[in-house]
Amino acid sequence: MLEVKGLYVGYGSGSQGLAPFRLVQRVAQARSRLESNGQQQSEYDMTPRQRRSFVLNGVDFELSGGKAIIVGPNGSGKSTLFKAVLGLVSAEDGTIRIFGEDLKDERHDTRVSSNLIELYKLALIPCKDIVKVFAEMKGGDPRWTLAQIQEFGLDSVLGKKVHELSTGQQKMFGNLMAVSFGPKLVLLDEPFDNVDEGRRRKFLTILKDLDAEVILITHEFDIVSKLDGWSLYFMLDGRLWGKFESGQLDRLYFTRGIAQDALEVMDTEVGKLSVTLDHGDVAVGMASSANALLARV
Amino acid sequence: MQTSLAVCSLKGILRNKTLWAFAGGFMVLWLIVGALESTPSTPHIEQLTTASWFSIIALFGLSFIATNIARTISHASSSLSYGFRFTKLSPKAYLAALTCCASVVGIILVILALGMTFGLFSASYGASMAPSDPLSVIGVSALVGVFMMAFAVLVVLVATNYLGLRSVNLFIFLPLLIDTVLGNLQMNSTIPAAAVYASPFNSIMSLLYQTYSGTPAYTQLFNSSTQPLEAGYLLLSIVVWTVALLLIDMMLLKRVRSGQLDEGRQI
Numbered sequence: 219m220l221e222v223k224g225l226y227v228g229y230g231s232g233s234q235g236l237a238p239f240r241l242v243q244r245v246a247q248a249r250s251r252l253e254s255n256g257q258q259q260s261e262y263d264m265t266p267r268q269r270r271s272f273v274l275n276g277v278d279f280e281l282s283g284g285k286a287i288i289v290g291p292n293g294s295g296k297s298t299l300f301k302a303v304l305g306l307v308s309a310e311d312g313t314i315r316i317f318g319e320d321l322k323d324e325r326h327d328t329r330v331s332s333n334l335i336e337l338y339k340l341a342l343i344p345c346k347d348i349v350k351v352f353a354e355m356k357g358g359d360p361r362w363t364l365a366q367i368q369e370f371g372l373d374s375v376l377g378k379k380v381h382e383l384s385t386g387q388q389k390m391f392g393n394l395m396a397v398s399f400g401p402k403l404v405l406l407d408e409p410f411d412n413v414d415e416g417r418r419r420k421f422l423t424i425l426k427d428l429d430a431e432v433i434l435i436t437h438e439f440d441i442v443s444k445l446d447g448w449s450l451y452f453m454l455d456g457r458l459w460g461k462f463e464s465g466q467l468d469r470l471y472f473t474r475g476i477a478q479d480a481l482e483v484m485d486t487e488v489g490k491l492s493v494t495l496d497h498g499d500v501a502v503g504m505a506s507s508a509n510a511l512l513a514r515v
Numbered sequence: 516m517q518t519s520l521a522v523c524s525l526k527g528i529l530r531n532k533t534l535w536a537f538a539g540g541f542m543v544l545w546l547i548v549g550a551l552e553s554t555p556s557t558p559h560i561e562q563l564t565t566a567s568w569f570s571i572i573a574l575f576g577l578s579f580i581a582t583n584i585a586r587t588i589s590h591a592s593s594s595l596s597y598g599f600r601f602t603k604l605s606p607k608a609y610l611a612a613l614t615c616c617a618s619v620v621g622i623i624l625v626i627l628a629l630g631m632t633f634g635l636f637s638a639s640y641g642a643s644m645a646p647s648d649p650l651s652v653i654g655v656s657a658l659v660g661v662f663m664m665a666f667a668v669l670v671v672l673v674a675t676n677y678l679g680l681r682s683v684n685l686f687i688f689l690p691l692l693i694d695t696v697l698g699n700l701q702m703n704s705t706i707p708a709a710a711v712y713a714s715p716f717n718s719i720m721s722l723l724y725q726t727y728s729g730t731p732a733y734t735q736l737f738n739s740s741t742q743p744l745e746a747g748y749l750l751l752s753i754v755v756w757t758v759a760l761l762l763i764d765m766m767l768l769k770r771v772r773s774g775q776l777d778e779g780r781q782i
Contacts, residue, residue: 301773304596304597304600304601305596305597305600306593306596306597306773307773308772321600324600324601325599325600326599326600326601326602326603326604326605327600327601328601328602328603329601330600330601331601332597334593336593336594336773337593337594337597337598338594339590339591339593339594340520340591340594340595340598341520341523341524341527341587341591342527342531342586342587342590343523343524343526343527344527347519347523347526347527348523350519350523351517351519351520351523352602353519354517354518354519354520354603355517355519355520355598355602355603355604356602356603357603381590
């Protein structure tokens, strides 16, 4: 179970000064002024220019016992969201709770895993040893992972160090590590990037059968159409919009401006975009990727 | 302790060709230079000359451990940050694993340095230049390996947590730079005894010299007209520094921050 509330993450979070932090403070002060005057909090607290100070602009997200896909163009903040959830970047504001525990208090919770390859660069040792080390650290059995690596035709990676792998090999190694050792919450960042069709199909089967909550981020709609029954969210300019259903993909449209029967109105840097059902400017299912979709809108 | 991590990391360091080529190559090169430039003298002076070359070259060799560990940790900041939250790994267990690796590698490196020094200087002087107390040399080298590891962890964590990724690449070689400056300082000039005791690097060099030569080290390493150094204080200095650094490392590891990967790519 993952609960993210009002999450703000600045660029170069934690290492490039306090500007985003101060901006969040100003927003919080403005909010409390409005509330103390009995006024409703404005829907958008920041100007578009202010929002550009952040990779994540007040993300709210909840996953409880399901599987979700987040689709967004490159640079929309998808990977940063995962890094924030994993504690790899610090948030300027907001809370993250994993299985009810605040991220700040998380220690030794072996239920959470991800395919981010930097997580597996613990030591400059071959991947075979990385599997064994993580099996011990997660309290699992390395045999399933080692067998899967061979099953995916990746025997050659076992003798190499993580940084020596090709991009595609790193991605598949990260994917298999993420679903190993009995995780209950799996965060998959673009798991099919640079992965060939055969391995995509095999990994999709593993994902569908996996007894865990899964959040998958991608910019490809092709993947969404293959994961029926998953929740679907859009991520634009560091904000999350949804939820929709992956099965609705062929019925969803993006329309510029505010449509009367919009399921969601997204306030983006290029203006307001409405998500509508069965009609609109551009059919989501017809676009190959989020980047292509936005270009057409 | 995470046994797999300790065993696999040790295997990783032992198989690290670059480390051994640099550390081994560096030691051989300078010991050859030392053996060739040393002129025959009385057996006592020959033994002291051999011991002084051994101590400074072993110190340099051991600092390669620190450089290697620093490089490993600089790559591992994200993994550690994740590991302490979402695996059974703890800062204590991680440091324990590194301590095992560093002490074993320290012993191996110093045995190599001992062998090379003995062989090259014995050949040069035409007489046996065996260390007076090889077991003590090996014991000290295990401790020095741990000190170097603890120092490397400190350097990288300060750079990662507080100074940003750009600094990490510069800081990796800090142990080697400090060794060079302080080691040469004590070889070529007299420094106050308190400064030697306060400096772990000079204490290490002095203690290695003392255990090899069987005579006290001096404030100018082998110059008996300067103040002699107490072996007990030298050992105490290294132990205190090592324990203090390990405690600081533990605190810093709890707050380890992931290196900014996008910035890393730019570099």
